Amino acid sequence: MDKWYSFKWLSFNTLTSFHWAEPYFLYGIIAVPLLFFLRRIFHGKARQRLNVAFLPKEVKTSWVQYLRHLPGLFIGLGISFLLVSLARPQIITETEERLAEGIEIVLALDVSDSMLMKDLLPNRMESAKKVATEFVNGRFRDKIGVVVFAGQSFFLCPLTTDYELVKQQIASIKPDIISTAGTAIGSALANSINLMRDTESKSKVAILLSDGDNTAGNLDPVTAAQLANAYGIRVYTIGIGRENATIEQDTTGMSMETLDIGVLKEIAAQSKGKFFQVEDAEALRKVFKQINQLEKVDIKSSYYQDIKDFYHIYLKWAISFLLLGLLVKSTFIGNILED
Known part of the structure; x- marks a missing residue:
């Protein structure tokens, strides 16, 4: 910090940057020159003056007469800075601290070939990635992990509060990230459970998004759902596609797999979660928003203010000018017969 002197x-930028605790004292500065002006009117004609005899006449009528104003000027500045000090200039730094007991969420995303269908533009996989990224952006202090699955399942991202890392990993999902064909829903649930089973979080959630029935893996999805319930993990299942529709082709001529919602509903029921079915990108976005509200944590905001007072700086200026005014008044510059 700069020295008081x-x-x-005294700069305009410094003075305007302050918060003034008692700003009405600043209005008194306007009255300071007015007081000297009134004093001159009512008292000036009656006061006596002692001419300085040892100074030449031409000097006495030039700069000396102006020097006689210095005591009043210094005292006026001293009073002004005293008023500035009384106004209590401060710099206030505000800090917001947001507190929340975060929950743990694992996103289990189906990356099988059927996720390339274009009924959700540009395709199911890209739509799911985009909406999942938006979901991550809406979380606060939650640990989020990512599991991907097709014919096999593996961890893509461990539980973390580094949301940039989570979004980078979601963006890195490609159609050929898992070469084994099929849909191993049970294995995906098992991996999700493994990420959360040893943690002490009061709320644990798995969001499983798939567009097909369980066709691969060694673990039955319903058994995995019961295991999730035993560890206190709720599973929200999201099915993409139309239920029990006949085999058809999308706009590219690729065969579209239809949705068997039975296993997804059972997973949600066994784990005390909820099942959702979507047929377009907007519906998928609404589902994630609904889950976001269902698993919203209470956020407590605390505001802190760091207040630094700088009145002492201007008090030192005031004392200095007042002393300087009295000192100058006691020299030949002052009028010893005045007052």
Whole structure:
């Protein structure tokens, strides 16, 4: 911090940057020159003056007469800075601290070949990635992990509060990330459970998004759902596609797999979660928003203010000018017969 006598404290930028605790004292500065003006009117004609005899006449009528104003000027500045000090200039730094007991969420995303269907533009996989990224952006202090699955399942991202890392990993999902064909829903649930089973979080959630029935893996999805319930993990299942529709082709001529919602509903029921079915990108976005509200944590905001007072700086300026005014008044510059 600059020394108290630095001219920085007198700059316009510094003065306007302050918060004034008692701003009405600043209005008194306007009255300071007015008081001297009134004093001159009512008292000036009656006062006596002692001419300085040892100075030449031409000097007495030039700069000396102006020097006689210095005591009044210094005292006026002293009073003005005293008023500035009384106004209590402060710099206030506000800090917001947001507190929340975060929950744990694992996103289990189906990356099988059927996720390339274009009934959700540009395709199911890209739509799911985009909406999942939006979901991550809406979380606060939650640990989020990512599991991907097709014919096999593996961890893509461990539980973390580094949301940039989570979004980078979601963006890295490609159609050929898992070469084994099929849909191993049970294995995906098992991996999700493994990420959360040893943690002490009061709320644990798995969001499983798939567009097909369980056709691969060694673990039955319903058994995995019961295991999730035993560990206190709720599973929200999201089915993409139309239920029990006949085999058809999308706009590219690729065969579209239809949705068997039975296993997804059972997973949600066994784990005390909820099942959702979507047929377009907007519906998928609404589902994630609904889950976001269902698993919203209470956020407590605390505001802190760091207040630094700078009245002492201007008090030192005031004392200095008042002493300087009295000192100058006691020299030949002052009028010893005045007052």
